Amino acid sequence: MRMSVVLLLASFVLSLGGLFVFIASMTRDLFGTAEEGSRVIFAPDEEDTSEEPAASPADQARLQAEMRSVAAGGSSVEMSAADLAARIQADQSSAGPVLLCLSFAVLWLVLGSLAGLTSSLKLHLPDWLDGQAWLTFGRVRPAHLNAVIYGWSSLAGVGVALWLIPRLLKTELVGGRYAIAGAVLWNVGVAGGIAAILSGHSTGLEWLSFRFPPHACLPWVVR
Numbered sequence: 440m441r442m443s444v445v446l447l448l449a450s451f452v453l454s455l456g457g458l459f460v461f462i463a464s465m466t467r468d469l470f471g472t473a474e475e476g477s478r479v480i481f482a483p484d485e486e487d488t489s490e491e492p493a494a495s496p497a498d499q500a501r502l503q504a505e506m507r508s509v510a511a512g513g514s515s516v517e518m519s520a521a522d523l524a525a526r527i528q529a530d531q532s533s534a535g536p537v538l539l540c541l542s543f544a545v546l547w548l549v550l551g552s553l554a555g556l557t558s559s560l561k562l563h564l565p566d567w568l569d570g571q572a573w574l575t576f577g578r579v580r581p582a583h584l585n586a587v588i589y590g591w592s593s594l595a596g597v598g599v600a601l602w603l604i605p606r607l608l609k610t611e612l613v614g615g616r617y618a619i620a621g622a623v624l625w626n627v628g629v630a631g632g633i634a635a636i637l638s639g640h641s642t643g644l645e646w647l648s649f650r651f652p653p654h655a656c657l658p659w660v661v662r
């Protein structure tokens with residue numbers, strides 16, 4: 440057996456062993472609780488002290504009272520009906536664009552992972568599916584990369600941001616239909632780019648494989 444194979448096997452066995460040691464120490468509570476952990480990080484007088492720099496003195500006092508009550512075992516103050524209504528309103532305003540972005544992101548994740556799996560198998564079985572040009576490694580691999588980066592990751596990020604921002608800012612999402620139009624356009628671009636890659640039209644540049652549409656398609660665009 441070659442030395443590199445022995446080293447790889449040894450590091451694999453070592454990491455498996457490490458994983459089992461980690462699981463065993465977790466089951467025996469050797470890592471302690473989050474509360475004990477916070478005692479290591481914070482000084483005794485820092486614990487349960489509110490440090491919200493953006494809060495007004497009145498809000499700061501309310502926060503501090505709340506933290507003391509939770510620390511003393513009391514229950515947390517319930518959200519007021521107005522806060523809850525504002526949260527529901529913020530969520531309702533962003534629901535459409537978020538659902539669209541996340542649904543397409545998941546679709547690209549599934550399609551992209553299938554392309555990844557195909558290219559992964561092709562690394563071991565180079566003769567598999569070699570009858571069709573669009574199924575060759577040189578096309579399926581960039582299709583995988585672009586599907587997961589521009590289809591999955593980007594849309595998932597935008598979807599989460601569209602949900603998070605109205606929630607954090609306690610406001611409604613204004614102009615959600617522009618976000619929907621943007622998401623649709625983005626998906627058309629990703630689908631077109633991947634179709635072009637699979638049909639052999641790519642720049643050949645990693646991460647920038649999508650080609651600019653041919654001049655014949657968009658004659659008014661100056662390049």
Ligand code: HEM
Pocket residue numbers: 548551552553555556557558559560562580583584587588591592
């Ligand atoms: C079942 C799921 C997946 C499989 C089987 C898979 C497999 C592969 C394979 C075989 C390659 C090419 C490696 C090479 O050419 O040496 C690759 C590249 C890559 N994959 Fe995946 N992949 C999967 C999911 C994902 C996901 C979910 C992401 C991102 C969120 C991702 C991101 C990438 C990136 C960035 C590359 C390019 C890496 C580079 O060459 O530097 N993959 N993947």
